Structure formats: structure tokens, C-alpha cells
Amino acid sequence: MGDTVQQLQDQFRHLRMVETAKELPVILRQAEQFSWTYLEFLQELLTYELKRREEKNIEKRLHWAKFPYHKTLHEFHIDEQRSLSTRQINQLKELHWLEQQYHLILLGPPGVGKTHIAIGLGLEAIQKGFQASFVTMGELIHLLKTQEYLRKSQIQLKRIKESDLVIIDDLMYMAMDQREANLFFHLINDLYERSSLILTSNKGPEGWGELVGDQGIMTAILDRLLHRVEVIQFDDDSYRLKHRLTIFERDSVQS
Ligand code: ADP
Ligand code: MG
Numbered sequence: 001m002g003d004t005v006q007q008l009q010d011q012f013r014h015l016r017m018v019e020t021a022k023e024l025p026v027i028l029r030q031a032e033q034f035s036w037t038y039l040e041f042l043q044e045l046l047t048y049e050l051k052r053r054e055e056k057n058i059e060k061r062l063h064w065a066k067f068p069y070h071k072t073l074h075e076f077h078i079d080e081q082r083s084l085s086t087r088q089i090n091q092l093k094e095l096h097w098l099e100q101q102y103h104l105i106l107l108g109p110p111g112v113g114k115t116h117i118a119i120g121l122g123l124e125a126i127q128k129g130f131q132a133s134f135v136t137m138g139e140l141i142h143l144l145k146t147q148e149y150l151r152k153s154q155i156q157l158k159r160i161k162e163s164d165l166v167i168i169d170d171l172m173y174m175a176m177d178q179r180e181a182n183l184f185f186h187l188i189n190d191l192y193e194r195s196s197l198i199l200t201s202n203k204g205p206e207g208w209g210e211l212v213g214d215q216g217i218m219t220a221i222l223d224r225l226l227h228r229v230e231v232i233q234f235d236d237d238s239y240r241l242k243h244r245l246t247i248f249e250r251d252s253v254q255s
Helices: 002-014 018-033 038-065 086-093 114-127 137-146 151-162 178-191 205-212 215-228
Strands: 103-107 132-136 165-169 196-201 229-233
Touching (some): 002 018, 018 038, 038 114, 038 132, 086 114, 103 114, 103 215, 114 132, 114 165, 114 196, 132 151, 137 151, 137 165, 137 178, 151 178, 205 215, 215 229
Parallel strands (some): 103 229, 165 196
16 A cells, blocks of 8 residues: 555656655545545645645745745725725735736835835735735846846846736935936836736935936836836825834833
């Protein structure tokens, strides 16, 4: 019996049903324990393989996405801010905008939850079978500038270009020179028709031109982006500041 199971495991591996191969002894024991019919047995076996494959696929896509941290939309406290309603969050969560290749621009001062929302939507997209990539503007410029001689940058840029959703965080934090602006423009040009973009920034699009130092390029980039875009403006106080730890007792500042 043991030999036969081993042989079957090898055959499953040969057929690239690796997960079933590993789990076979357990599945066989359950089949005996619960007196599964042939049909039930086959169903359980195949369902297991498909479920594990999907889980591994999600793990792989999560790894590729390179999120700086994992925070879900569930962890976003709607009542702590005034910029998005529950209905709007739910609408974003349904990802129709992603299917229709809309772009999102999240604007607002630091600490209001722009990155959190972007990551939450990215996680949601991955769960639903999409591929997502997260990159800060600084990292992106570095990738673009080093792609010719760094294989690592090449691979990451390839994944970004293959993603259904590309999150570019902290757009325009740094001033770009002409060459950087050109590289960025070409990337956006490659991306904007094939994928959805989420851009976060503390400056509105009207301020982007001066940072790029080239109004012409900026107009061209914006022209492409603003065609199908939803702009979400956060005008709350910083969540970080509101919830910061204090060295004073909370009720001691009376006088
Ligand atoms: P931003 O990108 O706008 O600077 P972040 O998304 O990095 O801000 O948010 C700062 C921190 O505060 C993060 O840890 C984030 O999870 C948390 N945060 C911000 N807004 C909320 C909120 N409404 N509910 C829960 N956590 C929040
Ligand atoms: Mg941020």
C-alpha cells in the first residue's frame, strides 16, 4: 500500500499536480474515513489541487506586487475621515474602475491614508485575480535609470508593465531632471492604455509641471492620464498625528 501511494505521488508529480502529490495520503485517509464515492473522491482531489494552485498564485502575485506593508480596506476606519463615504469605498472595492481601465489620483497632505487606500485596493485586486505593482516615484525613477545595466530593475519594470494595476506612490515628491521626466513619460505612455494607475501625491496636478521642469512633457502626461481619471481629494487631519503616542497624559492639558 505504502509503495503504491508513493508511486501514485510520483505520477501526480509527473503530471505537475504537485499539491495533490503532497496531500494524497491525507486525502486517501479521509476517503476511507468518510466512505466517499468515486465521484466524491475525484471531486475532492481536483478541488484541492485547484484551490491550492489559486492560493499559490495569489502568494506569487503578492510577492511580485512589492507592497511596503499590508493594510486592507477593512482596516481603514471610514469614520475617522471625511473624504470618502462607505458607499464610495465599497464602489472602489468592487473594482469596476479597474476593469474599465480608469485611473485614480489620490491627493492630500501626509498621513491622511492615501498609501493605505492604494495598498488596500491593490490587495483587493490581487484577491480578485489581477496582477498589481506598487512602486514609489523615487524607486521608479531609479528602476528606469538603471534598467539598461541592472537585470533586477529590468525584471521589476517588466512586472510593472505586465500589471493590471500600477500604484505609483508619492508622485512628484522629488524634482525630476529632463532625462528622468522623459523616461517617466515613456513609461506612462506604455501603461495608461493597458493598465489602471493609482497615483498618490501631496501636490495637485497643477503643481506637477514645475517639478518636472518641462511644462510640455507634463501637459502630454496629464493629457493621457486625465482622460479617464477619478480624483479623490483628502482634506482631513493626519491620522498619524491624531493617533500619535504622547508623553503627557491625555487629560492633563486642561489649563
Ligand atoms: P499618506 O499616504 O496619506 O501619507 P498613510 O496611508 O501612510 O498616509 O497613512 C498613515 C498611517 O495612518 C498608516 O499607518 C495608515 O494605515 C493610517 N491611517 C490613515 N488613515 C487611516 C484611517 N482612516 N483608518 C485607519 N488607519 C489610517
Ligand atoms: Mg503615503
